Amino acid sequence: MDLPVDEWKSYIFQKWSLLPKSIQDTISTADTLRDIFLHSSSLLQPEDEMFLKSLSRGYLVGKEPNAPPFYREEGNKKFQKKDYMGATVLYSKGISHARPHSADISLCYANRSAALFYLDEYEMCLKDITRAQMHGYPESLQPKVTLRKVECLVTLGRLQEAGQTIRDLESNFAAKPSLAAAQFQILQRNLCRLKMKVQERENLTASFPTTLTKAFEDMDLREENEQIPGASSSVSLCMDPLKGRYLIATKDILPGELLVKEDAFVSVLNPGERPPLHHGLESKWDTRVTNGDLYCHRCLRHTLATVPCDGCSYAKYCSHECMQQAWDLYHNRECPLGGLLLTLGIFCHIALRSTLLARFEDASEVIRKLCVEMSNKDMCSPESENLVQTPSSDAGGESEKNGKTVKTPVPGCDLNGKYENNYNAVFHLMPHTENHSPEYKFLCAVSVSALCRQLEAADSSKPATAPPAWRSELRAWGVAMLKHMLQLQCNAQAVTSIQRPALSGSKENSVTNSRQVRLATGIFPVVSLLNHSCSPNTSVSFISTVATIRASEKIGKGQEILHCYGPHRSRMAVAERRQKLRSQYFFDCSCLACQKEKHRAAVRPRWEAFCCDRCRAPLQGGDVLSCGSTSCTESVSRDHLISRLQDLQQQVGQARKLLTSGQLEQAIQLLLGCRHDAESFLSAEHSMVGEMEDALAQAYAALGDWQKSATHLQKSLRVVEVQHGPSSVEMGHELFKLAQLFFNGFAIPEALNTIQRAEKVLMVHYGPCNDEIQELQKMKSCLLDSPPISLGPSV
Numbered sequence: 001m002d003l004p005v006d007e008w009k010s011y012i013f014q015k016w017s018l019l020p021k022s023i024q025d026t027i028s029t030a031d032t033l034r035d036i037f038l039h040s041s042s043l044l045q046p047e048d049e050m051f052l053k054s055l056s057r058g059y060l061v062g063k064e065p066n067a068p069p070f071y072r073e074e075g076n077k078k079f080q081k082k083d084y085m086g087a088t089v090l091y092s093k094g095i096s097h098a099r100p101h102s103a104d105i106s107l108c109y110a111n112r113s114a115a116l117f118y119l120d121e122y123e124m125c126l127k128d129i130t131r132a133q134m135h136g137y138p139e140s141l142q143p144k145v146t147l148r149k150v151e152c153l154v155t156l157g158r159l160q161e162a163g164q165t166i167r168d169l170e171s172n173f174a175a176k177p178s179l180a181a182a183q184f185q186i187l188q189r190n191l192c193r194l195k196m197k198v199q200e201r202e203n204l205t206a207s208f209p210t211t212l213t214k215a216f217e218d219m220d221l222r223e224e225n226e227q228i229p230g231a232s233s234s235v236s237l238c239m240d241p242l243k244g245r246y247l248i249a250t251k252d253i254l255p256g257e258l259l260v261k262e263d264a265f266v267s268v269l270n271p272g273e274r275p276p277l278h279h280g281l282e283s284k285w286d287t288r289v290t291n292g293d294l295y296c297h298r299c300l301r302h303t304l305a306t307v308p309c310d311g312c313s314y315a316k317y318c319s320h321e322c323m324q325q326a327w328d329l330y331h332n333r334e335c336p337l338g339g340l341l342l343t344l345g346i347f348c349h350i351a352l353r354s355t356l357l358a359r360f361e362d363a364s365e366v367i368r369k370l371c372v373e374m375s376n377k378d379m380c381s382p383e384s385e386n387l388v389q390t391p392s393s394d395a396g397g398e399s400e401k402n403g404k405t406v407k408t409p410v411p412g413c414d415l416n417g418k419y420e421n422n423y424n425a426v427f428h429l430m431p432h433t434e435n436h437s438p439e440y441k442f443l444c445a446v447s448v449s450a451l452c453r454q455l456e457a458a459d460s461s462k463p464a465t466a467p468p469a470w471r472s473e474l475r476a477w478g479v480a481m482l483k484h485m486l487q488l489q490c491n492a493q494a495v496t497s498i499q500r501p502a503l504s505g506s507k508e509n510s511v512t513n514s515r516q517v518r519l520a521t522g523i524f525p526v527v528s529l530l531n532h533s534c535s536p537n538t539s540v541s542f543i544s545t546v547a548t549i550r551a552s553e554k555i556g557k558g559q560e561i562l563h564c565y566g567p568h569r570s571r572m573a574v575a576e577r578r579q580k581l582r583s584q585y586f587f588d589c590s591c592l593a594c595q596k597e598k599h600r601a602a603v604r605p606r607w608e609a610f611c612c613d614r615c616r617a618p619l620q621g622g623d624v625l626s627c628g629s630t631s632c633t634e635s636v637s638r639d640h641l642i643s644r645l646q647d648l649q650q651q652v653g654q655a656r657k658l659l660t661s662g663q664l665e666q667a668i669q670l671l672l673g674c675r676h677d678a679e680s681f682l683s684a685e686h687s688m689v690g691e692m693e694d695a696l697a698q699a700y701a702a703l704g705d706w707q708k709s710a711t712h713l714q715k716s717l718r719v720v721e722v723q724h725g726p727s728s729v730e731m732g733h734e735l736f737k738l739a740q741l742f743f744n745g746f747a748i749p750e751a752l753n754t755i756q757r758a759e760k761v762l763m764v765h766y767g768p769c770n771d772e773i774q775e776l777q778k779m780k781s782c783l784l785d786s787p788p789i790s791l792g793p794s795v
Contacts, residue, residue, distance in 0.1 A: 001270065002492070002521065003345045004447055007055055012443045015048070027445075028438040033431070033486075037479045040445030044453070052343065052450055060097075060285075061314040061338035067097035068104035070285050072111060079115055087115040088304050089293050093285075096308035096316055106137040110145050116305060122152040124305040131307075143169065221261055228419045230262040230526045235561055237419060237529065239410060244430070246531050246560055253555040255727075256764040259538065260526055260549035265426050266357055267495060267522030267545050268349045269297045271314075271342060291519055292316060298326040299544050300495060300520055314338040330356040333455065340454055344447050346521050347492070351484035352451060354523065355477045358423040412525065425525035431486035435586040444485040452478040488521075490585050491528050495520040495542050498733065498772065520545075532585070533562035534569040534577050535593035539729055539765040552727070552764060562591070569593040570724045573605075607690075607723040609683040610641050618683060641681055645688065648674055652692055659699055668699045690719030697741070706745030713738050732761035736772045743779045755780050 003009060016024070023043070030036045060067075071094030078087035091112035098105035113128035129145045129152075137145065146169050153162035225231040234257065235247045253259070272290030295302055296318035306316035307323055312335050317323040327335075330353050334341060341349045412428035413419045433441070452474055459474075499517045524547050527540070538561060539552045555561065565585060567577035574597040581589045610619040612627040612634050619625035619636065627634040651674050658667035675692050682689055693716035700709035717734050724730040735758035742751035755776045762773050 001345060002347050002488070004348065004443070005055060005343050005345070008052060008343060008447070009443060011048075011051060012446055013439055015043075015446075016439050016442050019043070024438065027442060033433060033483050034479050036433075036441055037445050037449070037482050038475075040442055041449035041452075041478070044446055044449050048446070049450060049453065052340070056339035056343045059314075059339040059342045061312050061342070063099050063311075063313060064097045065099075065104075067285055067313075068094040068102075068108055070094075071097070071287075072104075072108050074287060075108075075111060075115070079111070082118075084115040084118045085304075088112055088119065089289050090287060091115060092293055092304075092306050092316070093287070096306070096313040100310050101135050103136065103138070106132045106135040109135065110137055110141070112305065113145065113148060117148055117152065119304070121304060122155050124303075126152050128305055142172075221258055227417060228526060228529075230260060230421055232257070232259045235259055237410065243531055245410060245412075245529050247529050249555045249557055249559050249561060251557050253551045255551055255553050256767070257551045258548060258767065259551060259561060260547070262421055262524050262526045262547050264493075264495070264522035264524055264545045264547070265421055265423070266350055266354045267300065267520045268346050268353060269295060269300065269520045270346065270518050291517070295519055296322050298322045300542075301544050302497075309335060311335045312338050314342070329360070333458075336458060337451070337454055340451065344451060347485050347488045348444075348447050348451060348481075350488060350492070350521060350523065351448065351481040354423070354426060354484050355480050358480075361423050419526070419529075421525050426484070426487075426523055427480070429487045429491045429523070429525070429528055431483050432490055432586050433486055436486055436489070441486070445482050448478055448481045448485060451481070488523075491523060492521050493524050493527055493540075493547065494518045495522050495545070495547070497542060522547075527563070530561055530563035532565040532581065532587075532589065533591040533593065534564065534567060534574075534589060535591065536562045536564040536568075538563050541766050541770070543769065548767065550765060550767065552729075569597070570728070570730075573608075574598055605723070606683060606685045607687040607719060609686060610636075610638075610681055611683045613680045636681075644677075644681055648678060648682075648688060652688070652695065655695055659695065659702070662702075664699050664702055668696065671696050671699065685719050685722045687719060687723060690716045690723070693719070697737075701741065701744075706741050706747075710738060710741040710745065710747075710750075713741060727761055727764065729761070729765040732758055732765060733772070735761060736776065739776060739779060743783065748783050751783055752780065755783075 004012075023039075027036060027039050030039060071090045075087040075090035075094065078084075078090060091108045094108040095105055095112065098108060109128045109132035113125045113132065116122075116125040116128060126149060129149050132145060133142075146165060150162050150165050150169075153159070153165065221230075221232050223233040225233050225235065228235070228237055231247070234249060234251055234253050236250045238246055238248055240246065247259075269291055271292050272288075292314070293306065293316070294304070296306070297315045298317055299322055301318045303318040306318070307320055308317075309315040309323060309327070309331060315323075315326065315331055315335070315338070317326065333356055334349075334352070341352070410417065410419065412425040414424065419425060456474055495518070496516050497519050499515060519542075522545065527547050527549065530538070530549070537551060537553050537555050537559070538549050540547060540549050540563060542548070549561075549563070565581065567580045567589075569577070572580070574594050578589050578594065581587060610625060611617065612619055612629065612632055613636075614634050615627065615629050615632045617627050617629035617632060619641075620628050621635075621638075623638050625636055625638055625641070651670060655667045655670040655674065658664075658670065671692055675689070675696075678686070678689055678692065693712045697709045697713035697716060700706075700712065713734070717731075717738060720728075720730055720734050735754055739751055739754040739758050742754055759773060759776050762770055762776075766773065
């Protein structure tokens with residue numbers, strides 16, 4: 001996904017292995033990125049490009065005339081079964097493959113408006129009706145969508161518009177009567193009904209959903225940092241010869257305080273699993289739901305009513321405005337390359353888009369910097385970052401030169417010492433060229449070279465589309481793209497969101513089966529300033545393309561602001577964490593969590609502990625585990641217990657498949673058997689026990705048995721608390737699910753207590769604009785007006 005598809009990787013790695021050793025050595029020992037790029041590019045042959053093109057053709061990213069009728073028919077089947085969410089997604093797929101101003105696109109828009117109407121998405125329904133009409137919706141079908149439009153306007157309280165629409169419809173029909181007598185009578189009845197509805201609603205006020213604008217206002221920084229726009233004045237940028245740039249607290253910081261609010265310099269939506277090209281109509285068109293069907297490809301906002309690019313079927317947006325902005329900034333160059341970009345992976349796509357966005361800054365200065373710095377042999381080593389030799393609390397350091405104090409600039413800052421979210425900051429992120437393997441650098445360089453050749457070919461066929469600076473300096477931009485690809489292994493930020501099955505068109509239970517998904521990959525220059533800790537003091541969250549970093553605990557003045565790069569102490573043992581950080585980020589972690597744990601590495605955490613079958617005491621030891629109780633002599637092989645655990649994991653996996661397919665009773669019986677088996681060798685706080693209880697909660701919720709579901713989720717919650725901590729974001733999400741169960745079961749005291757706990761935890765990590773917090777507040781308002789009915793014990 002991040003890297004090229006496996007077929008291209010295998011092809012290039014084989015090509016590398018067949019190169020003469022002298023050529024391998026030339027590339028491996030190259031002093032500059034420019035030399036790596038030029039040597040690798042010279043080895044890209046026509047047959048290599050032909051193979052890459054054959055892989056790219058496996059992605060159907062163009063407008064396909066046979067696709068819209070297929071997707072519309074499949075959507076109609078879902079609609080008839082009242083699966084309006086599934087129907088909406090399929091109509092959207094039809095829209096994306098249809099050509100503008102065609103019958104296909106107008107019919108798909110109209111059908112999608114009907115599905116949106118039944119999902120109570122009236123604003124989106126109105127927009128789709130307008131789009132259907134704009135693309136030439138048949139005149140004979142206009143009364144149907146016009147009546148739907150009136151229904152939406154009445155429901156939204158826009159009564160004057162509704163009345164005018166009714167009068168226009170009556171006038172049009174009087175001028176051009178085209179309906180049969182029976183149809184005319186139905187139309188008349190509907191018009192009379194809607195007129196009465198308008199009159200009933202005349203004194204009501206319209207209500208509109210909360211917009212993202214309010215959410216962004218709620219998460220503004222109290223006082224912005226003058227040196228680092230997008231950061232709080234509570235932090236300061238520092239330098240160190242060993243760890244480079246980092247942020248420290250300039251005052252005591254409380255949990256929940258917003259420290260960074262930064263829009264991505266660049267982001268690319270994660271396309272999800274893309275199907276290979278097949279023959280046969282039904283197997284050719286993919287009906288699976290991916291992120292690309294549900295989120296805007298520019299701003300990453302969730303939407304059920306995507307608007308596709310006019311030139312391709314891949315890029316989809318939440319509005320015409322987003323589509324136009326993307327086109328002006330970068331998509332006018334990317335549009336014909338969709339299949340190639342999917343083949344080469346997200347990192348290559350981000351590298352291209354970064355350079356396309358750089359054109360909108362000072363292009364001549366960017367080109368000058370590329371030409372100068374790309375020939376600098378130090379660009380392949382850490383010293384090129386001009387790190388100072390002593391730690392400093394300012395933006396840079398000072399040294400003596402000819403009796404004068406000379407300030408060392410911080411990489412990425414401008415001449416005034418300001419670190420901004422711009423291409424200069426992105427350009428100065430570390431590529432760690434010397435740490436990447438020669439094979440990996442060759443793969444990146446050849447992939448970028450192939451992309452540059454396609455860009456060059458497109459410029460030759462349509463010279464007016466490319467700015468002169470881009471065409472004349474394509475080689476320099478190619479070297480810049482190679483640098484960005486190498487930067488991304490350490491500096492790419494996964495943009496995540498909590499996704500519920502209802503958002504993805506799934507039939508799974510939306511109460512207990514929410515999960516965190518990776519929506520996109522982006523570059524956030526300010527976020528990249530934070531160093532890693534396996535036990536961080538911050539939490540990162542996202543709204544649209546904006547990253548927010550909040551203090552997750554109290555941070556004292558002078559303490560470093562720390563972020564987790566992935567390996568967390570609650571999810572991995574110290575040895576595994578260090579290995580992952582070393583292989584991806586090229587450093588040996590020495591954070592406080594790692595220092596503490598390395599002295600007791602032999603002791604497994606409670607969520608990984610085995611217990612004695614006889615007395616339930618913890619088992620201790622190496623290859624052979626013995627009971628920790630002095631009155632018990634039980635012992636067992638660790639390998640035997642690991643084998644039992646693997647069998648258990650396999651059975652739980654099978655149970656989850658049964659849940660997904662709706663075979664709930666079978667899943668419950670299998671899970672109960674697994675739980676009985678686990679009691680004989682796993683501690684009550686083992687993560688696998690928590691996973692089984694969570695699956696049981698999901699199954700009972702799907703059956704509508706809220707009390708049993710809540711009971712099992714409470715047991716899962718205890719495991720989460722042991723593993724992640726009572727104030728962790730994971731605990732917050734689990735408390736949110738439990739609050740939903742109590743709410744659905746109308747257990748008012750228990751629900752209110754759990755809502756309060758969930759709000760307290762989630763507010764620290766996300767702030768007030770979080771979707772879950774908003775939903776908790778709605779549940780609380782509803783419950784406070786209701787009589788108490790107890791469901792079960794509170795947690």
